[in-house]
Amino acid sequence: MRPSWWLRLFAALGFVVLLAPGALVALISISAGDFLTFPPPGFSLRWYRALLSNGTLMSALGTSALLAAIVSVLALLLGGPAAYAIARLEFPGRGMLEAMLSAPLLLPTLVLGLGLLLVLQPLGLAATWPGLVLGHCLVAIPFAVRIMTTAFATVPKELEAAAWTLGATPLQAALRITLPNAAPGAVAAAVLTFLVSFDETVISLFLVGPRLTTLPVEMFRYAERTTDPLIAALAMSLIVFAVLMVALVERLLGLTRAMGK
Amino acid sequence: MTMAVAHLRLAGLVRHYAGSPSAAVDGISLDLPRGALLALLGPSGCGKTTTLRIIAGLEVPDSGTIQVAGRDVTTLPPHQRQMGVVFQSYALFPHMSASGNVAFGLEMRGISRAERARRAQAALEMVGLGALGARKPRQLSGGQQQRVALARALAIEPDLLLLDEPLSALDAKLREGVRDEIRALQQRLGTTTVFVTHDQTEALAMADLVAVMNAGRIEQLAAPEEIFERPATRFVATFVGRAARLRGQLESGGVLRCGGAALRSTTALPPGPAEAFLRPHRVRLLRPGQAPPPGYDNTLDAQLLRRVYTGEIVVLEADTAAGPLTAEMHADGEEGWHGLAPGDALRLAFRPADLAVFRAS
Numbered sequence: 001m002r003p004s005w006w007l008r009l010f011a012a013l014g015f016v017v018l019l020a021p022g023a024l025v026a027l028i029s030i031s032a033g034d035f036l037t038f039p040p041p042g043f044s045l046r047w048y049r050a051l052l053s054n055g056t057l058m059s060a061l062g063t064s065a066l067l068a069a070i071v072s073v074l075a076l077l078l079g080g081p082a083a084y085a086i087a088r089l090e091f092p093g094r095g096m097l098e099a100m101l102s103a104p105l106l107l108p109t110l111v112l113g114l115g116l117l118l119v120l121q122p123l124g125l126a127a128t129w130p131g132l133v134l135g136h137c138l139v140a141i142p143f144a145v146r147i148m149t150t151a152f153a154t155v156p157k158e159l160e161a162a163a164w165t166l167g168a169t170p171l172q173a174a175l176r177i178t179l180p181n182a183a184p185g186a187v188a189a190a191v192l193t194f195l196v197s198f199d200e201t202v203i204s205l206f207l208v209g210p211r212l213t214t215l216p217v218e219m220f221r222y223a224e225r226t227t228d229p230l231i232a233a234l235a236m237s238l239i240v241f242a243v244l245m246v247a248l249v250e251r252l253l254g255l256t257r258a259m260g261k
Numbered sequence: 262m263t264m265a266v267a268h269l270r271l272a273g274l275v276r277h278y279a280g281s282p283s284a285a286v287d288g289i290s291l292d293l294p295r296g297a298l299l300a301l302l303g304p305s306g307c308g309k310t311t312t313l314r315i316i317a318g319l320e321v322p323d324s325g326t327i328q329v330a331g332r333d334v335t336t337l338p339p340h341q342r343q344m345g346v347v348f349q350s351y352a353l354f355p356h357m358s359a360s361g362n363v364a365f366g367l368e369m370r371g372i373s374r375a376e377r378a379r380r381a382q383a384a385l386e387m388v389g390l391g392a393l394g395a396r397k398p399r400q401l402s403g404g405q406q407q408r409v410a411l412a413r414a415l416a417i418e419p420d421l422l423l424l425d426e427p428l429s430a431l432d433a434k435l436r437e438g439v440r441d442e443i444r445a446l447q448q449r450l451g452t453t454t455v456f457v458t459h460d461q462t463e464a465l466a467m468a469d470l471v472a473v474m475n476a477g478r479i480e481q482l483a484a485p486e487e488i489f490e491r492p493a494t495r496f497v498a499t500f501v502g503r504a505a506r507l508r509g510q511l512e513s514g515g516v517l518r519c520g521g522a523a524l525r526s527t528t529a530l531p532p533g534p535a536e537a538f539l540r541p542h543r544v545r546l547l548r549p550g551q552a553p554p555p556g557y558d559n560t561l562d563a564q565l566l567r568r569v570y571t572g573e574i575v576v577l578e579a580d581t582a583a584g585p586l587t588a589e590m591h592a593d594g595e596e597g598w599h600g601l602a603p604g605d606a607l608r609l610a611f612r613p614a615d616l617a618v619f620r621a622s
Contacts, residue, residue, distance in 0.1 A: 158348050169340055
């Protein structure tokens, strides 16, 4: 059935409401003025240039990117085997494991952040790389497990059984047969966990220190102190980056769906 | 001195699934000689696929043993069993080419790359796909995928070849050709094979031995002709081939009193309530009053109910004193079915040995 004219209008309205703030930020980011005002007095790329020469934000960006990369790799290495176990193996406590692994998603991040600070501070891990990595993994691993469980579950079990009958040990079959066929899911999990870590603000607020800080925290502080369009330029850059990542996933997964049976 | 040892020996296999009151496999025992093809034939849910998976090591039996060439493999995991399996879905590895699929088992055996490629190519040529080795499974037709799966299973030179409904995913036109190819290949290689099917024609056409299964048990294990001609149980009589069922009272001397008729049979069952099965193609059509051919000691006067002409075969359904009977004959045979219309009187005859008599349930 073709959607009615009214439904289309309603959907269009929804999109406008959702996308308007983004469009607003996009316009302000190329403002020539000194303040976050709309409409901008003129247009220029001066705030993008200012962004590149802002040492604090650029160093925080570097920290965030590296942190997100580490978290993404760790989440896959730890979450992948757990997801395989949940999707493929039968063992007592499987349901419990699955529930425990998604529990961090149910807790308010404020609670998580405070809890982490209380635990990590006495250990001397607050405001350190291990502390941040740990905190971010806590919220990234559940995502990795969710996505990878689905990815493993969609690979037919018969493929592994066939590999066994051909002489592959269970480990060989998992690595050579199931894992390659779950690869699109692994890419999706990698991208998503990267973004989860890269955008993580609340937990980071508890765990950063003067010498180690992440981009969302610095953006938050910058926006508190100043009102120039530099923050809009940064926001735009991040939006473009996120859209590119999502497009990459969509292309990879969309492509497999088109090729698969 | 060599003794004729069964190549495959199943002894008392039982498999229960949690939450199911009855056993999926309920005491399967059989011996299969080297080089033979066994068909496990039965309706869905009869335990034939579970039996195959137990042989392959993909399921663990609750009790019972599996021996291959005199060696107990019951506790061996599948990757140590040296059995080639063709799955119903083929289970080809989608990320590997056809030759990659076929070479996988050789790679797992530590065979060198060059030797692998040579043997994979040979296996693909054996199934007529020598030119398509570089293709991915999704670039192959259903029939070609099926051959790749067969080549993959055979490339490891298995002790036992296991086929799970290998023809069911093919369309009807292809099925017969592939069926005969598999049988020819199996005989040429002399690979002992177990084949699961619900299709009686497949089982009868391919197998040296047919095990008709029902509710987790083997109802009859015999050569195809034996299964068809001399069904051992009522289930076999009704599941394999078509048969008219006659209910009556068995008297001494194998006489079955059935409605107003007394039919002779060769059964040795004691007197009592009984039922008999009669294959339509064993029933001869006669004119009213015509004397039956020698040996056709049972004759029944009948009235034609329905005539079905399918080109090669004519099926006549008729009402007799013993109950409704079906007669089947070649359309171009000598029997004068031409011109018969519903309501016409006719005579049907069959031999005592054609009645398969069982005690009534």
